[in-house]
Amino acid sequence: MSVVLSFLISFAPVVQWWFAINGLVEMLIFMQLSMVMVWKYMNTENSVQRIPYVVVIMICAGGYILTMYPAWQISLAYVLLGIFVWIIWENYKKFHIKNKRYTYYNYCSNIYNFDTGIDILEIKRDNPAFN
Helix, strand or coil: CHHHHHHHHHCCHHHHHCCCCCCHHHHHHHHHHHHHHHHHHHCCCCHHHHHHHHHHHHHHHHHHHHCCCHHHHHHHHHHHHHHHHHHHHHHCCCCCCCHHHHHHHHHHHHHHHHHHHHHHHHHHHHCHHHC
């Protein structure tokens, strides 16, 4: 069934028409790969095995954002958000995060936020338009 669906998507008229023109095909690839990685992330218990899934999700998010064709990007983002909500809804009871991981995620998030704040302050200090 999934092979048939992959052929239907690959040979759909919209994919063939917009292939290599504005990044629609790349957005579809990034979107579908990120959905698979979120599902795998939610169904994996080992935190070491989750690292590649997060890296691929980040690469897909960056590629999706940098495609920069809003006509397709916004509508596909709504579809992607709905599917992510469905994946989380279906796998919520099986998904476990240990307190240790929460602490690690919060630590990394705080470092990122602190670094971003310092960068913003440096930009304001060095740029006369902000003074």
